[in-house]
Amino acid sequence: MIVDFSIAPIGHGESLSRSVAEAYRIIEASGVRHEFHAMGTNLEGEWDEVMAVVDACRLRLLETCSRVSISLRIDDRKGAPDRLGRKVASAKAKAGL
Amino acid sequence: MIVDFSIAPIGHGESLSRSVAEAYRIIEASGVRHEFHAMGTNLEGEWDEVMAVVDACRLRLLETCSRVSISLRIDDRKGAPDRLGRKVASAKAKAGL
Amino acid sequence: MIVDFSIAPIGHGESLSRSVAEAYRIIEASGVRHEFHAMGTNLEGEWDEVMAVVDACRLRLLETCSRVSISLRIDDRKGAPDRLGRKVASAKAKAGL
Amino acid sequence: MIVDFSIAPIGHGESLSRSVAEAYRIIEASGVRHEFHAMGTNLEGEWDEVMAVVDACRLRLLETCSRVSISLRIDDRKGAPDRLGRKVASAKAKAGL
Secondary structure, rough: OOEEEEEEEOOOOOHHHHHHHHHHHHHHHHHHEEEEEEEEEEEEOHHHHHHHHHHHHHHHHHOOOOOOEEEEEEEEEEOOOOOOOOOOHHHHHHOOO | OOEEEEEEEEEOOOOOOOHHHHHHHHHHHHEEEEEEEOEEEEEEEEEEHHHHHHHHHHHHHHOOOEEEEEEEEEEEEEEOOOOOHHHHEEEEHHHOO | OOEEEEEOOOOOOOOOHHHHHHHHHHHHHHOOOHHHHHEEEEEOHHHHHHHHHHHHHHHHOOOOOEEEEEEEEEEEEEEOOOOOOOOOHHHHHOOOO | OOOEEEEEEEOOOOOOOHHHHHHHHHHHHHHOEEEEEEEEEEEEHHHHHHHHHHHHHHHHHOOOOOOEEEEEEEEOOOOOOOOOOOOOHHHHHOOOO
């Protein structure tokens, strides 16, 4: 499955960049396949491994703030691994772009 | 934490009511505190118990279809249990409604 | 269409209740059909009227903070008006609850 | 503001690639700054121009199906234009990646 994951502390000032950097380090160290984008990170893997990464980011942020907001959008398709790098190229080709 | 949870099969016809009914039964049987609303269900509990309910719904839907879409919006606030029934009343009071 | 709408200022402290109260007043005064729930508000109407309410809440919050986060999940179904009050009851009935 | 935008027809079979291709063409032709990613498209611009693109995609899909699901996550920050290409690089730099 692919998960579009976004996390932010609530009540920690307008800049979220320190929290985003913490999450980036956890994601990068996790070994889970991923693509950062401007509004979140797409993670690809099985339920347990992807959710472990999300939970680790959540627990890390809760060490330094007391409220966290998380958004997850999941696309789970049986028998369709390794879609992360191909979805955009495939859609662009179909669109003739 | 409170999670706004929504799940739908992809490619199973325009009516989603059978899948929603399956999810309702799993949620109701789980014992996890919840409130159904028109666009999803708010679940309240610890990470592990809430995610177990979401995963059970996911696995049930994948028995009869091959692609599932899930949306989760999480509000995790330390030391703030039992907010589910009080958030709307509290906001209405503050709004003078 | 039905829209699950959530809005929050970023960097304004941990409590969001004042902003939520502002949004509640705008929604209530708009005349657009709605249901508040613990994680957002379901709005029902045509694209233009629903989006006008969302935009009004956005502009109001930006008067007192400089960064706002909004989540919208839209279910747009042709020829299906007045679903807001009936969706949960219908799903519960199908689930035998 | 930046908007993470995702759209899908409901009840049109498991493959969404034709609809995604239609949306890609509309987005590309709109002139609005954007980045496609595996789970959606990040659009950057003022409220009116971004929402016009979303509405155009919605209306196009409703020509060939009768139910559409849309997700929008908006990050609206005053005085912060042209963030689309810089957010990931900035977060990576802060994370030391």
